[in-house]
Amino acid sequence: MAHSTVAVLERHLSLYRRLFWASALSSFVLPVLFLVSIGIGVGGYVGELGGVSYLQWIVPGVMASTAFQMAIGETTYPVLGDFKWSRGYHAMRATPVRIGDMVAGQVLFMVVRVLPQTVVFLLVVVAFGGLRSWWSVVTPLVCAAVVVASALPVMGFSARIDNDGYFALLFRFVMIPMTLFSGVFFPVAQLPVVAQWLAWVSPLWHGVELCRAATLGVAPPWPIWAHLSCLVAWTVAGGWFAMRGFARRLAV
Amino acid sequence: MAEEPLIVARGLVKRFGEFTAVDGIDVSVERGEAFGFLGPNGAGKSSTMRMISCVSPPTAGELRILGLDPVRDGVAIRGRLGVCPQLGNLDTDLSVFENLTTYARYFGLSRAEARRRAGELLEFVQLADRAKGKVEPLSGGMKQRLTIARALVNDPEIVLLDEPTTGLDPQARHLLWERLYQLKRQGVTLVLTTHYMDEAEQLCDRLVVMDGGRIVAEGSPRDLIGRYSTPEVVELRFSGGGDVAGKLDGVGERVDALPDRVLVYARDGDAAVAEVHRRGLAPLSVLVRRSTLEDVFLHLTGRTLVD
Numbered sequence: 372m373a374h375s376t377v378a379v380l381e382r383h384l385s386l387y388r389r390l391f392w393a394s395a396l397s398s399f400v401l402p403v404l405f406l407v408s409i410g411i412g413v414g415g416y417v418g419e420l421g422g423v424s425y426l427q428w429i430v431p432g433v434m435a436s437t438a439f440q441m442a443i444g445e446t447t448y449p450v451l452g453d454f455k456w457s458r459g460y461h462a463m464r465a466t467p468v469r470i471g472d473m474v475a476g477q478v479l480f481m482v483v484r485v486l487p488q489t490v491v492f493l494l495v496v497v498a499f500g501g502l503r504s505w506w507s508v509v510t511p512l513v514c515a516a517v518v519v520a521s522a523l524p525v526m527g528f529s530a531r532i533d534n535d536g537y538f539a540l541l542f543r544f545v546m547i548p549m550t551l552f553s554g555v556f557f558p559v560a561q562l563p564v565v566a567q568w569l570a571w572v573s574p575l576w577h578g579v580e581l582c583r584a585a586t587l588g589v590a591p592p593w594p595i596w597a598h599l600s601c602l603v604a605w606t607v608a609g610g611w612f613a614m615r616g617f618a619r620r621l622a623v
Numbered sequence: 624m625a626e627e628p629l630i631v632a633r634g635l636v637k638r639f640g641e642f643t644a645v646d647g648i649d650v651s652v653e654r655g656e657a658f659g660f661l662g663p664n665g666a667g668k669s670s671t672m673r674m675i676s677c678v679s680p681p682t683a684g685e686l687r688i689l690g691l692d693p694v695r696d697g698v699a700i701r702g703r704l705g706v707c708p709q710l711g712n713l714d715t716d717l718s719v720f721e722n723l724t725t726y727a728r729y730f731g732l733s734r735a736e737a738r739r740r741a742g743e744l745l746e747f748v749q750l751a752d753r754a755k756g757k758v759e760p761l762s763g764g765m766k767q768r769l770t771i772a773r774a775l776v777n778d779p780e781i782v783l784l785d786e787p788t789t790g791l792d793p794q795a796r797h798l799l800w801e802r803l804y805q806l807k808r809q810g811v812t813l814v815l816t817t818h819y820m821d822e823a824e825q826l827c828d829r830l831v832v833m834d835g836g837r838i839v840a841e842g843s844p845r846d847l848i849g850r851y852s853t854p855e856v857v858e859l860r861f862s863g864g865g866d867v868a869g870k871l872d873g874v875g876e877r878v879d880a881l882p883d884r885v886l887v888y889a890r891d892g893d894a895a896v897a898e899v900h901r902r903g904l905a906p907l908s909v910l911v912r913r914s915t916l917e918d919v920f921l922h923l924t925g926r927t928l929v930d
Contacts, residue, residue, distance in 0.1 A: 459714060461678075461712045462708075462726065465676055465708065466729035467698045623673070
């Protein structure tokens, strides 16, 4: 059981090895460019936010949203492709690998990716004086939780569509708004209350706030258990949605 | 003590909504046999194969594979099967070698064992020199051989091949047949679907002919030809239309008029040709050949297999 999950993880790692340098650019270098331009450039005009420099304020946001975007990227075209083009899931289906192994192995791959990615980011940011608390060391785990909570529902979505045109809708109406309005660049308290509700539903907002509490060494807006519960709720519901989607698509 | 057959189906049915793909078939496959499902596209062969490979649950009827229930014990059964699907699903972004090792890991082989097995199997399918290469540039026949190697990675008791040579050129087909024949000699049970008569005749000890989701005949290739056809067939082509078939009445044992030619089934082909000439008919071309499963199929269903 666990063995088959590891076998699926290994397949994704083998595939990833070919893309490592290309993807390293977007996972490590882009967030740093972001920090320099927005954190230092825009931050120069913004000054301080909540008693800390703007750079320090957006570090956790950029970290969590990079993880979030990686999760979306890895669960859209790659998942549809393994159903439709390479038929990799069909190949697994003919072996002792179960649906749960397919889903868990692929999510595990994303976790394996996000952990070192976040650690490297932390090391770079420390050089810029972007961290204020030793609690920062828990942020890789928070980012992993964001990845799991956002990857699973999107896997369920990708398992149910036949046309990649739906991804454009997902990117425009879910991913980009979520990135913009989940407290990455400014506090959601500045939004109208209705928009705040949407942020509260988003797994990204909870991840951003937990990361921010950790890097600044302050308490998050909600109790920690409440933020974690929302991420767990997305994980459980998303896991169910993904497993059902996979099972239906492969049962013909 | 007689061993239970590896595959037993009784009244097996597969429906997709209103459409009945497999309509109550009885099949049993013994260990060491090469068993074929022969039939045109849409006969229900692939649906049957998917049920046997435990990826598609039967709608009704009984199915037992290796003495186990495919719905309840799917994981255990799949671990002992090797599957060559009709639609290719090799990992085109992995190397030839990695395709085998990755797949071996799905069956729980250790990494070292997976590498050893991959090396052996690439030798067996004559692709050892392509081990490090990508999958994409391989020819159709090479990809199919790689798929067969992949299906053998867990040392399966039954190998399921869904139209293994469809779309391959004759040379590639013969190489593949030769490898499958080797497997058969090693005692591996082969179950294959095909719409090629020559393939069924070459490889199968026993086969069923399927049409419209049902089994219309069962036996060895020789047996079926003996039962449903004559030893020889004369193919005649005539210019123009007209009721040529009527004038051939009584020549041979049976006459079938196809759109482009007339088939005369006879015990002695040359004698039938002599009779045609004696009646003053002048066909454009005459071909006397041995009877094949194609003729069996035509006789059973009134249609040709490959259009």
